[in-house]
Amino acid sequence: DAVSVTRDTTAINSTTTTTTGTVTNSTSTAAAGQNASNTYDYIVVGSGPGGGPLAARLAQAGFSVLLLDAGEDHGTDYTIEIPLLQTAASEYTPITWQFFVNHYADPTVAMEDPNFTWKQPNGTFWVGPNPPAGSTPLGIYYPRASTLGGCAEHNAVVALYPSEDDWDNIAAITGDSSWAASNMRQYWEKLENNQYLTPGTDAASGHGFDGWLDTTLTDLRLILNDKRWLSLLQGTASAMGNTVSTALLNTVSAISAMMITDINTDAPGRDNTVGLFQIPLSVTNTTRARSSQRNLILNTASNRAYKLNVQLSTLVTRLLFDQSAKTPRAIGVQYVTGSHLYRAAPGSENATETGSGSAFARREVIVAGGAFNTPQILKLSGIGPKAELEHWNIPVVLDAPGVGTNMQDRYEVTVTGSLPTNFPSYTGCTFLKTPGDPCFEQWLTNSTDRGIYGTNGVAFGSVFQSSGASPNETDLFVGGLPADFHGYFPGYSAAADVHTFSFLVLKAHSRNNAGTVTLASTDPRDLPLVNFNSFTVGGDLDVQAVYEGVQLARAMFNKTITPDGPFVETFPGPAIQSEDDVKAWIKRSAWGHHASCSVPIGAANDTSAVLDSDFRVKGVDGLRVVDASVFPKIPDFYIVGAVYVISEKAAAVIIEDAQSS
Numbered sequence: 001d002a003v004s005v006t007r008d009t010t011a012i013n014s015t016t017t018t019t020t021g022t023v024t025n026s027t028s029t030a031a032a033g034q035n036a037s038n039t040y041d042y043i044v045v046g047s048g049p050g051g052g053p054l055a056a057r058l059a060q061a062g063f064s065v066l067l068l069d070a071g072e073d074h075g076t077d078y079t080i081e082i083p084l085l086q087t088a089a090s091e092y093t094p095i096t097w098q099f100f101v102n103h104y105a106d107p108t109v110a111m112e113d114p115n116f117t118w119k120q121p122n123g124t125f126w127v128g129p130n131p132p133a134g135s136t137p138l139g140i141y142y143p144r145a146s147t148l149g150g151c152a153e154h155n156a157v158v159a160l161y162p163s164e165d166d167w168d169n170i171a172a173i174t175g176d177s178s179w180a181a182s183n184m185r186q187y188w189e190k191l192e193n194n195q196y197l198t199p200g201t202d203a204a205s206g207h208g209f210d211g212w213l214d215t216t217l218t219d220l221r222l223i224l225n226d227k228r229w230l231s232l233l234q235g236t237a238s239a240m241g242n243t244v245s246t247a248l249l250n251t252v253s254a255i256s257a258m259m260i261t262d263i264n265t266d267a268p269g270r271d272n273t274v275g276l277f278q279i280p281l282s283v284t285n286t287t288r289a290r291s292s293q294r295n296l297i298l299n300t301a302s303n304r305a306y307k308l309n310v311q312l313s314t315l316v317t318r319l320l321f322d323q324s325a326k327t328p329r330a331i332g333v334q335y336v337t338g339s340h341l342y343r344a345a346p347g348s349e350n351a352t353e354t355g356s357g358s359a360f361a362r363r364e365v366i367v368a369g370g371a372f373n374t375p376q377i378l379k380l381s382g383i384g385p386k387a388e389l390e391h392w393n394i395p396v397v398l399d400a401p402g403v404g405t406n407m408q409d410r411y412e413v414t415v416t417g418s419l420p421t422n423f424p425s426y427t428g429c430t431f432l433k434t435p436g437d438p439c440f441e442q443w444l445t446n447s448t449d450r451g452i453y454g455t456n457g458v459a460f461g462s463v464f465q466s467s468g469a470s471p472n473e474t475d476l477f478v479g480g481l482p483a484d485f486h487g488y489f490p491g492y493s494a495a496a497d498v499h500t501f502s503f504l505v506l507k508a509h510s511r512n513n514a515g516t517v518t519l520a521s522t523d524p525r526d527l528p529l530v531n532f533n534s535f536t537v538g539g540d541l542d543v544q545a546v547y548e549g550v551q552l553a554r555a556m557f558n559k560t561i562t563p564d565g566p567f568v569e570t571f572p573g574p575a576i577q578s579e580d581d582v583k584a585w586i587k588r589s590a591w592g593h594h595a596s597c598s599v600p601i602g603a604a605n606d607t608s609a610v611l612d613s614d615f616r617v618k619g620v621d622g623l624r625v626v627d628a629s630v631f632p633k634i635p636d637f638y639i640v641g642a643v644y645v646i647s648e649k650a651a652a653v654i655i656e657d658a659q660s661s
């Protein structure tokens with residue numbers, strides 16, 4: 001087979017020591033170790049939502065592409081396929097990269113977070129204050145996935161299209177009208193395979209029906225058949241001023257009528273519409289299994305018509321440049337091979353490098369390692385703030401002060417309430433922890449009703465405008481799931497239960513851009529230092545918005561009367577009530593999981609903007625970045641839809657460039 005997905009990289013490694021072979025290279029002189037078999041038109045580093053679709057599209061356009069990822073392929077493992085197991089997926093050892101980040105640079109402030117984690121002298125984690133003597137502070141746990149598909153393989157499958165301002169803002173900053181919202185929707189139409197609307201109808205406008213990302217909605221029978229869910233729906237609606245009796249919510253269509261069924265509509269006014277909605281999920285309707293770009297990559301790689309080579313278990317350590325011309329040119333990458341080499345991977349201390357090598361790009365190298373790893377790769381390769389590179393004795397290829405700056409995230413907190421008994425719809429579910437899990441059997445075998453495992457557990461959500469929101473946009477999401485969830489710490493997914501309900505309050509369009517990614521060493525297997533410097537910019541307005549979200553979540557609980565009585569708030573709990581106390585608690589403990597914007601696009605004359613509007617690293621040739629790092633401002637409520645869209649846009653831009661050169 002000419003194309004393959006390989007975990008064993010022996011074939012490629014061996015070519016790095018071979019000097020024979022013809023190199024067709026119109027753009028750079030052949031570098032040491034370069035030959036025909038390790039040279040491609042494009043090299044893409046990272047198979048996540050940014051890199052994966054792009055690599056496939058470039059191959060489909062007739063180019064030879066090498067797609068490298070440090071992880072393995074686990075996409076058919078049930079923990080990943082089953083949407084309800086999303087939290088378990090985020091801690092699934094074969095794919096997880098455990099980052100520990102700082103919300104605050106000041107350790108005293110940082111350690112006030114109840115999720116602050118330490119490593120004990122015996123090597124295990126300690127979460128919270130008063131760790132045993134000799135423990136080392138780590139920070140706040142931040143799960144990432146290193147695998148074929150990146151974080152799309154462990155995320156919560158919420159698939160939202162961003163707001164128009166998210167795109168128009170990039171067009172305004174850069175002066176590049178191709179970023180205008182009116183032009184961007186086509187990429188969503190191209191990638192989506194919508195399975196909840198009817199093609200050709202008005203509602204279908206702005207949607208795609210033959211793309212690679214399957215989208216569907218939660219099966220409303222879940223709510224209909226579980227009185228506790230019904231009461232939560234009724235309580236949520238009531239807190240929003242829409243009082244209905246649960247007795248009338250006796251059919252799926254009655255439940256559906258209470259909600260905006262398509263939050264992803266392109267109808268005017270969508271971005272500032274307050275309301276209750278069903279959540280679009282990246283899930284395949286027939287199987288109720290996770291959908292992502294992984295299938296697109298695999299289908300393209302296994303198609304003999306295309307030249308996509310996917311090489312896994314390959315950690316890129318450095319980009320290679322030809323510096324003979326005035327402008328340095330990216331010509332390839334260096335890598336090491338082996339499983340779980342990066343020190344964020346559990347067990348990395350026992351991992352061994354099985355090889356090392358280089359690969360070369362005739363046209364371009366595209367970095368898509370995600371918001372933490374892309375700045376790290378660039379800096380290790382000599383592209384970053386000069387002073388930082390010199391501090392680490394890294395030869396400067398390009399002084400790019402914006403690399404690893406401007407990083408952004410949401411602010412999220414939960415309000416949780418408990419009842420003595422479990423949600424009825426979870427009865428019997430053992431989350432694959434025992435053989436014969438009936439909920440798993442239903443998901444696997446019942447083609448007409450896959451049951452609770454076919455959802456992500458979030459049956460509906462609501463969006464609001466906080467008092468400080470832009471008039472054009474809603475900026476608060478409140479939605480929940482049966483789980484005792486209050487942020488990320490090692491083991492958080494195992495600590496979940498299903499007699500507690502967590503209302504997640506998520507602040508979109510957050511204002512803080514003071515986050516940084518800096519090197520902690522020059523070893524590419526080490527993690528960088530990730531500092532969010534939370535609430536530094538626009539903090540008061542954002543705290544106020546989250547506070548308003550907490551009030552809403554509390555009102556929703558208060559209006560919810562289940563057949564088993566009212567929920568009793570367990571977190572933040574009765575002790576945290578006054579506005580000052582709630583706000584202090586938000587500042588102490590808000591988290592995020594949409595890290596982005598760390599290698600931003602910006603205006604040509606903005607020295608803090610690393611990329612031009614065509615994803616090119618300004619000041620070098622042959623190098624682009626295409627992942628969550630590229631946004632100047634964090635988009636939307638949930639980010640992956642926006643990352644998929646920019647991946648498709650980048651493919652179009654790069655193909656057009658190649659065809660016109």
Ligand SMILES: Cc1cc2nc3c(=O)[nH]c(=O)nc-3n(C[C@H](O)[C@H](O)[C@H](O)COP(=O)(O)OP(=O)(O)OC[C@H]3O[C@@H](n4cnc5c(N)ncnc54)[C@H](O)[C@@H]3O)c2cc1C
Nearest residue numbers: 046048050070146150151155156158316369370628639640
């Ligand atoms: C727990 C959790 C739940 C989430 N849920 C949602 C959700 O429901 N909806 C939503 O919209 N968003 C969600 N997200 C966020 C979303 O999934 C990510 O923002 C998105 O996947 C980012 O895409 P990316 O391409 O930038 O990077 P990633 O998805 O991080 O992919 C980067 C890839 O690059 C590889 N890589 C990195 N460095 C190297 C290197 N040096 N060499 C080789 N390979 C490398 C990694 O192995 C990885 O596979 C969630 C995130 C988390 C953590």
